[in-house]
Amino acid sequence: MRALVIVAVNVFREAVRDRVLYILVAFAVLLISVSFLLGQLTAGQDVKIIKDLGLAAIATFGLLIAVFIGIGLVWKEVERKSIYSLLSKPIRRYEFILGKYAGLALTLFVNVAVMTLAFYAVLAFLNTRFPAPMRAAWPAPATDPGMLLAIALIFVELLLVTAIALFFSTFSGPFLSAALTLGLWVIGSFNADLRNFEAVLQSPAAGWIARGLYYVLPNFAAFDVKAQVVHALPVPPAYVLTTAVYGVVYIALLLTASVLVFDRRDFK
C-alpha cells in the first residue's frame, strides 16, 4: 500500500512537471472564457450555451489528458527501462499498476477541479452582468450546483477511460493504445445505436452479436447528462448512483485484467 501511494505521488509529480498538461488546462480555461463572450453575443437570452460549452470543454480536455497520459503510464517506463530499477525495489507489480492508476486519477481530479472552478467563476461573473428579470427567464440559475452532478459523472467517465488506456498500455505501444482507447470511446459513446441496430438486422445471429457488444463495450453515453442539467431537467439520484457503480465495476475489471497481463510480462 505504501509503495502504491509513493508511485501515485510520483505520477502526479511527473504530470505537474509536464508542460503539456498546463497547455491543455490553459486551453480549457480559455475556451470556457470564450464561451462567456458567446454568451454576451446572445445578449444573455440564454445562459445555456455557456453551460453547454463549459461542460463540453471539461469533458473533452479531461478525455485528452486521460488518454495521452494514460497510454504512457506503463509503456514509457518499460520502453525507457526505468522500470528495471523500480521493480527491483520492494514493490509488487500490482502495486505499481494501481499506483500508476491512482496517480493519474489524482492528476485528473485536480485538473477537473481547476476547470470546474474556472467554469463557475465565469458563470458567477455572468450572473452579475444581467438584470434580475432576464435572469428569471433562465431555466436554472447561472451557478446551478446541479451541474456538479454532470461533472461528477464526467469524472467517473474519465476514470474509466484512464483504466482502458492503462489496460492497453500494459501490452501495446502508445499509438495502438491511443487508437484503441479513442476507438472504444467513440463506439461507447454511440453504444445505444448498437441496440437499435438489432431491430434493423434480419439475421438473429447478427442481432445477438450486436446485443452482446452492447453489453460488453463500455457504455459511455450513460455518463452524459450534460443536456439534462443544462436544461434543468431532473436527473434521478438513483440513475447517477447506478451509473457510477457501473463505472466503478468496469474499472475494477479493467484494473484486474491489467494486473494479470502485467504480472506475466517479461521486460526485455
Add this chain to the structure above:
Amino acid sequence: MSAIRTEALTKHFSVGFWRRRPYVALDALTLDVPDGEVFGFLGPNGAGKTTTLKLLMQLIHPTSGRAEILGRPAGDVGVRRRVGYLPEHPYFYDYLTAEELLEYFAALFGYAGAERRRRASSLLDEVGIGAERRFQLRKFSKGMIQRVGIAQALVNEPDLVVFDEPMSGLDPVGRREIREMILRLRDRGCTVFFSSHVLSDAEALCNRVAILAGGRLVTSGSLADMLAFQLRGWELVVTGLTTEALEHARGLGRITKATLLGGDRYALELPLSTPPDRILADLTAHGAQLGSLNPVRETLEDFFMRQVAAVKR
C-alpha cells in the same frame, strides 16, 4: 550460506515474426554464489549475463529451473529489501533530480523523510556526484547516470548487490572509485555479484568467477584455483650469454623466444617441456649468469579466451 543459487535456470525467448521459435538465451545454469564474496560473472557479448541477472530480479520469468536469493525464491518481495540492483545501461526518470530519485527509491524501503535525505546525500557524495545532484537527470551524462545507478542500488544498505556491468561508461578515475567501493562493500559483509567483460576488473576484485558463453556455464570457481596451475612457461633473464649457446639451446627447442634487453642481457622464454633448472644449468655451463627466473602464468584474459574459444568450436 549462498547469496545466490540457481538450479538449471533456463530462459528461452521466442524469436521470428511469422514462425515463432524458441531461442535459448540461458541453458540450465546452475550456479552458487557464496555469501560475502565478490563474484565476477563473465562472458562475451550475448552470453546471457544480463538475462541471468534479470531472471534473478524477476524482471523476466524463467522457462524452467529455479533461482534463490539469500535463501528465498527470486521474486520474493521481502528479500528485495536486502538486495540492490544496477541494470545494464540504466535509465531513470528524467524529470527528477538525482536527489529526488534516490529519495523516491528510499521511500519505497520505508525510510522517513530525514533519513531519506541523509542517505541520498551521502550516497551521492560516495559516487562523486557534486552540485549536479540538483539537476534533472535529463541533463546528466552517461557516466553520471551510471554513478547514480550505483548509488540507487545501495540506498537500502543491501546484503547483496547485483551489478550489470558496473564499470560501463565510466572514466578511469570512475572505474577506480567503483572498484574501491566494491571492495568496501565486501569488507562490510555485502556480497557483490557483477557481470563484466572487463577482465582486469574481475581479476582485481573477485574471489570467484563464472564464465558463461552461448548461454552455457563454461566454468566457475575460485579465481586463484583457476589460474594457479595454469603455468604457461618461464621467463629467464641472463647476462653473458654467447650467441652460439643461444642458437644451440634454440635448436633443441629449449628457448621459444629471446629478446635482447641491452648489452648482453637477454630475456628468454622457456617452454614447459623441459624443467627450467636444467636449461639454466646448461646455459650457465656455457658462461651465462642468472639474472632472474619467473613463472609465466596465464592471465584471466588468456584463460577466458581459451574457455570461450573451446565453446565456439
